[in-house]
Amino acid sequence: MWKTVVRRILVMIPQLFVLSLIIFFLAQKMPGDPFSGLITPETDPSRIEELREQAGLNDPLPMQYVNWIKDVAQGDFGKSYTYKRSVSSLIGERAYNTFLLSLFSVILVYALAIPLGVIAGRYKDTFVDKTVVLYSFISYAIPTFVLSLIFLYVFGYQLSWFPTSGTVDVGIEEGTLSYYWNRIHHMLLPAITYAVLGTTGIIQYLRSEVIDAQTQDYVKTARSKGVPMRKVYTRHIFRNSLLPIAAFLGFTITGLLGGSIFIETIFGYPGMGQLFVNSVLTRDYSVITTLVMLFGFLTLLGSLLSDIIMSIVDPRIRID
Amino acid sequence: MSKTDILLEINHLSTSFRIKDDYFAAVDDVTLTLRKNEVLAIVGESGCGKSTLATSIVGLHNTENTKVDGEINYNNQNLVQMTDEQFNNVRGAEIGFIFQDPLSALNPLMRIEQQIEESLIYHTKLNKEERNKRVIELLQQVGIPNPERTAKQFPHQLSGGMRQRVMIAIALSCKPAVIIADEPTTALDVTIQAQILDLLKALQSETGAGIILITHDLGVVAEVADRVAVMYAGQVIEEAPVNELFTNPKHPYTRSLLNSIPQMNTEGQKLNVIHGIVPSLKNLPRTGCRFASRIPWMPQDIHEASPSMHEVAPDHFVRCTCWQRFHFEEESDVV
Numbered sequence: 001m002w003k004t005v006v007r008r009i010l011v012m013i014p015q016l017f018v019l020s021l022i023i024f025f026l027a028q029k030m031p032g033d034p035f036s037g038l039i040t041p042e043t044d045p046s047r048i049e050e051l052r053e054q055a056g057l058n059d060p061l062p063m064q065y066v067n068w069i070k071d072v073a074q075g076d077f078g079k080s081y082t083y084k085r086s087v088s089s090l091i092g093e094r095a096y097n098t099f100l101l102s103l104f105s106v107i108l109v110y111a112l113a114i115p116l117g118v119i120a121g122r123y124k125d126t127f128v129d130k131t132v133v134l135y136s137f138i139s140y141a142i143p144t145f146v147l148s149l150i151f152l153y154v155f156g157y158q159l160s161w162f163p164t165s166g167t168v169d170v171g172i173e174e175g176t177l178s179y180y181w182n183r184i185h186h187m188l189l190p191a192i193t194y195a196v197l198g199t200t201g202i203i204q205y206l207r208s209e210v211i212d213a214q215t216q217d218y219v220k221t222a223r224s225k226g227v228p229m230r231k232v233y234t235r236h237i238f239r240n241s242l243l244p245i246a247a248f249l250g251f252t253i254t255g256l257l258g259g260s261i262f263i264e265t266i267f268g269y270p271g272m273g274q275l276f277v278n279s280v281l282t283r284d285y286s287v288i289t290t291l292v293m294l295f296g297f298l299t300l301l302g303s304l305l306s307d308i309i310m311s312i313v314d315p316r317i318r319i320d
Numbered sequence: 321m322s323k324t325d326i327l328l329e330i331n332h333l334s335t336s337f338r339i340k341d342d343y344f345a346a347v348d349d350v351t352l353t354l355r356k357n358e359v360l361a362i363v364g365e366s367g368c369g370k371s372t373l374a375t376s377i378v379g380l381h382n383t384e385n386t387k388v389d390g391e392i393n394y395n396n397q398n399l400v401q402m403t404d405e406q407f408n409n410v411r412g413a414e415i416g417f418i419f420q421d422p423l424s425a426l427n428p429l430m431r432i433e434q435q436i437e438e439s440l441i442y443h444t445k446l447n448k449e450e451r452n453k454r455v456i457e458l459l460q461q462v463g464i465p466n467p468e469r470t471a472k473q474f475p476h477q478l479s480g481g482m483r484q485r486v487m488i489a490i491a492l493s494c495k496p497a498v499i500i501a502d503e504p505t506t507a508l509d510v511t512i513q514a515q516i517l518d519l520l521k522a523l524q525s526e527t528g529a530g531i532i533l534i535t536h537d538l539g540v541v542a543e544v545a546d547r548v549a550v551m552y553a554g555q556v557i558e559e560a561p562v563n564e565l566f567t568n569p570k571h572p573y574t575r576s577l578l579n580s581i582p583q584m585n586t587e588g589q590k591l592n593v594i595h596g597i598v599p600s601l602k603n604l605p606r607t608g609c610r611f612a613s614r615i616p617w618m619p620q621d622i623h624e625a626s627p628s629m630h631e632v633a634p635d636h637f638v639r640c641t642c643w644q645r646f647h648f649e650e651e652s653d654v655v
Contacts, residue, residue, distance in 0.1 A: 217424040223380050224419075225439035225490065226412030229404065235438075239429050315474040316428055 001311070004319045005304065012300045016293065020072075023292040024065050027285050033057060034081035034283045055081070068289070078286035082279070087290050091275070097167055098259035098271035101187050106252060108195035113202035114245075118238060120203065121210025132203060140200040144193075148266040151193050162189040165268025190267040194260060202245060209241035216240070246313045250306030254298040327530040328354040328377070328498055333390035333400075335369075335376045337601065343387050344601040346372040348554035350390075351629075354498065354530040359521075361533045361545035361562070363577070367598045369554040370534045374502045377532070378417055379407045394498070413443040416491030416529075420503040422483035426475035432459075433471035436490050443494045458489040463519060481512035488519065495527060502534045517544050538581060542566060547635075550574050553598060553610040556629075560636040570638040572618075572646040573611050579648065595649075609640045617649050618642065 035051050052058050056067065071078060077087035120132040156164040163169065163186050172179045213219060214237060222232045259273035268274075272291070279287035311317045330352045336343035347369045354360050362370045375381055376388050379399060392399040399410065411417075419425035426435060433455045440451045452471075459467035462485040475483055484504060491499055501520065505513040521544055524531055535541060541548055541562065548565045550558040550573065558571040569575045576594045583589070596614045604610065609623035627640035 217419055217421060218427040220375075220380055221417075221419060221425045221435075221487075221490070222427070222438070224378055224411055224415075224417035226408040226410070226442050227438060228408055228442070235430075236427055240427070314429065316476045 001308075001319055005308070008304045008307075012297070015300060016297060019296045020069060020289070020293060021065070023289050023296075024068065025061065027283075027288050028061060028064070030280075030283060032283050034285065068286075072290075072293075077290040080279075080284050080287050082282045082284045082287075087286050090287065091272070091290060091294070094259075094270060094272050094275045095257050097269065098264070098273065099256050100183070101190060101264075101269060101271060102256040102259065104184075104187050105191040105194040105198065106256065108191055109198045109202065112195055113199035114206065116199065117203040117206025118210055118233075118241070121207040121214075121241070122233060122237075124207075124211055129207075132207070136200045136203045139197050142197065144197055144260070144262040145266060147197060148190075148193050148263055151189060152266060155189055162186075167270060186269070190260075190263045190269055193267075194263055205244055206241055209244060210237055213237040213240050243310075243314055246309055247306055249309050250304065251299070251302035253305055254302035257298060258295060325355040326353050327356055327394070328532075329391070329393040330373075330377070331391040331393065333373070333376060333388070333392060335372050335381065336387045336389075338385040338387070339602060344604070346554055346601055347376060348606075350551075350554075350556055352549055352556065352559070354532055356497075356530055357524065357528050358546045359524065359531045359533055359544050361535060361541045361548045362551055363535060363538065363541055363548060364551035365536060365598050367600075368551045370536075370551050371502055373551070374417075374500050374532065374534050377498075377500060378411050378415055379404070408442070412439040412496070413494045414496050415498045415500060416494070416496040418484075418487050418491045418499065418501040418504045421507045422480065422487045423475060423507075425487060426483060428475055430474070431471070432473055432475070432478075432486055435475075436471075436486070436493055439490060439493045454493070455489075458493055459486070461492070461523070462486070462489045463515075464489075480508050481515060484508060484512075484516050485519065488516075488523070492523060492527070495529075497529055498532070499524075499529050500532045500534070503536070504533070505537070505540060506535070513540070514543075520544065538577065550577070553604055555610060555639065556637075557611065557639040558637065559629075560633075564633065564636050568633070568636070570632055570636070570643040571611075571640070572615050572642055575643075575646065575648075576614075592648075609642055611640070611642070615642075615646065615649075618646060622646070 033052065034055070035048050056064060059067070068078070075088075077091075079085065080087055080090055083090055116132050116135075120129040123129050152164060155161045167186050168179065168183050169186075172182050218240075219232060219236055222236050223229075227235070257272060259271040259276075261273035261277055263269070264271040264273035265277055275287065276291050278284070279291065307319055311319045330350060333347060333350045334345045335347040336345040338344075350369075350373060352360065352362075362373065364370050372381075377392055377399070379388075379402065381388065388400050390400060394410065394414065397410075399407065402410070426432075433452065436455045436458060437451050440446055440454060444451075444454075446454060455471055456467045459470055464470050464482060464485055470478065470482070470486075475486070478486065484507075487504075491501075499520075504520070505516050508516060517540060520531065520533075523529075533540070533545060545562045548558075548560060548562050549556045550565075550571065552573045558565070558569070558574045560568075565574065566578070569578055573594075576592075580592045580594060582591055594614055595616065599605070599610075599613065605613070607626060609627045612618075612620065612623050622642045622645045624641045629637040629639050630641070632638050
């Protein structure tokens, strides 16, 4: 297994290299540059030119690329033009915020989706099942930004149950219990929004897997052994039905750092998604390229992780 | 045969499936008995209701779209009337079931030992250690060469024959009085088939269990069965001891089946077939002789209006009267 893992990681290097080429030149091809946003009628064009020269933006593109990739290879991702600080510390802080929010959201998603999916499958065509299916259709049909705005308006502004932006209130001492509660309080509304919309796929998958598993021969075997129906579900049907969910788990884990653009932007939550949108809007090249490289790496890692997880949960799958 | 030998008594059993709003009987008024130490073979084409009959005996049908009428008497209890919870004490403990395809019938995610152990958990008071011992013992009993190793393996790591042996071990685990084998050799190649049949026979003589063997393979019947019931379109149309059936078949269907077995010693001869197909559940004629449509060259008046079973020789029963004048299709019959 370790041989495969090492091989797969080595294969990632050329993949990431190609990605770096594409993203670097695409980013440079965007109209404008980090300084276009600074231009006002009073700005002296020569001052902008000076800044561009300083930042090395007037160098030929291949040279800029080589300079950038050299730094990246040494672990230096450059400085953000907008935030005037190193990209790695900026992303590190945002990744932490996003990780907390995503983890919270994903736990909510699984806590909601797994019981609903299993119950819907087990009691197929009953009232409960129809309700669950109706819910999943509706949540599938609602765009993220619509529900986010509705929730923000109703629960944030009208009912004032939740704070409407940020990760923590100003002036609360770090490390205290109320600090942690305050952070969770800030995450609740975006996490619930994410969970309400994110359950659809898992519910539908699980439901159809459970329905499918019920008719499998091994379920008949279990029944013929005199195993009570409840145990047939927990020991046989449930475990087999979870396999397709496990297949996505690797992507889910690495996706914890990806963040949701819509949710973070609408709920003013300073995470990776929000950082990504802002860096594109301000042409913050060093941040854009680093983020895309990171997302690319996470996707590759997710597929490797998924394969490893599958080989653990399904004895029929072996990677050597 | 004394009355005390009787293990399982099936009386007027009908199993009907719901299609839209109507119920259609796939097993129609079947009466059979299974005695101790006996292999009762149930033969018939695909779709004749033999597997439905088998699953009815262990109550594995979905109650929402299936209706089971009649009686299945085991140990002075009527299995048909049992609730699912009551039935769970019979299934696995008193009646063991062997499925056709051992690959799909074993849970792919569970080790062999867990799957065998499962019935021991629910039907015996053995502790974990004793159960493990019993699992190894069972694997040995069904002729698995390295039981300790096999116990730790997963189904996909075993060959087809080994998997079927595991299935048999599962069925035997609680020493059931009745074993139902639903086409246990169909998914296996011929040499393995013979081994599995020998194993079943050997285990039977050890345990004295009664076996109901569902098959469409007359070769298998000839090899292991004591008594044979031939099913056609949901009904038993002929029932006889195995020798009697092969030497003296009566019903046109039985005779056609035997006639359609390819002969090795006749070269260049046409393969004998039975005309038409088994009518589907929905289009099945519910009155009159159900086989009539497949012997169209015979006049209609040879059939009984409502065919019943007649004892034509000791222990040999035939449905309908058409057998008396039946002959195979001749040149002159072709229209």
